[in-house]
Amino acid sequence: LEARSSVRRLDLDDALWAASNEAVVRGFWEAVGPEYQPPLSSETTAIVIARAEGNVLHAAMLYDALRNLPVAERRADRVPRGLKALIGEIWDKAASHAAVREGLGLLCAAREALSLEVLAEVAGWSYDEKERFAREARQLLLEEPAAWAGGEAYRPRHDWVRELIAERL
Numbered sequence: 001l002e003a004r005s006s007v008r009r010l011d012l013d014d015a016l017w018a019a020s021n022e023a024v025v026r027g028f029w030e031a032v033g034p035e036y037q038p039p040l041s042s043e044t045t046a047i048v049i050a051r052a053e054g055n056v057l058h059a060a061m062l063y064d065a066l067r068n069l070p071v072a073e074r075r076a077d078r079v080p081r082g083l084k085a086l087i088g089e090i091w092d093k094a095a096s097h098a099a100v101r102e103g104l105g106l107l108c109a110a111r112e113a114l115s116l117e118v119l120a121e122v123a124g125w126s127y128d129e130k131e132r133f134a135r136e137a138r139q140l141l142l143e144e145p146a147a148w149a150g151g152e153a154y155r156p157r158h159d160w161v162r163e164l165i166a167e168r169l
Helices: 015-035 042-052 056-067 083-094 098-110 116-123 127-136 159-168
Strands: 141-145 152-156
Touching: 015 042, 015 056, 042 056, 056 083, 083 159, 098 116, 098 127, 098 152, 098 159, 116 127, 116 152, 152 159
Parallel strands: none
Antiparallel strands: 141 152
16 A cells, blocks of 8 residues: 555554553543442552553453452552553463463454354364353454344454464464
């Protein structure tokens, strides 16, 4: 595209956008922090904003992770600094199960969203393995309509997540 037209590439991780990225992360946490019961404290909110390092994907993934934790485990000192550390922590927890490693490997290789039924068939999973994959890998996945079969399909949440999974595998 760059060679054929006057397309301008924007690197949102560039220092030029740092203030804007941090403002988005701050706005996100100020909007969703009060949704937790009890709401996140201002101290915890400040820490999660800082540890996101201006990365909106970090904020969104951490929101999902904290939402599923008991209140006592929603501690700011346990929040990983930066997206790579957060994805790594989620991976370490999920990848302790063979079915999760297999399913994520298949999704990285497929390069398109696959349904749980297709994953289970290709991997030869039992019902329990399929359910474990769906439960344990959920934070690393994006759910979308299956383009060729209807129903729901899954793919890595972002190309960055795909790269980290492939690296870990």
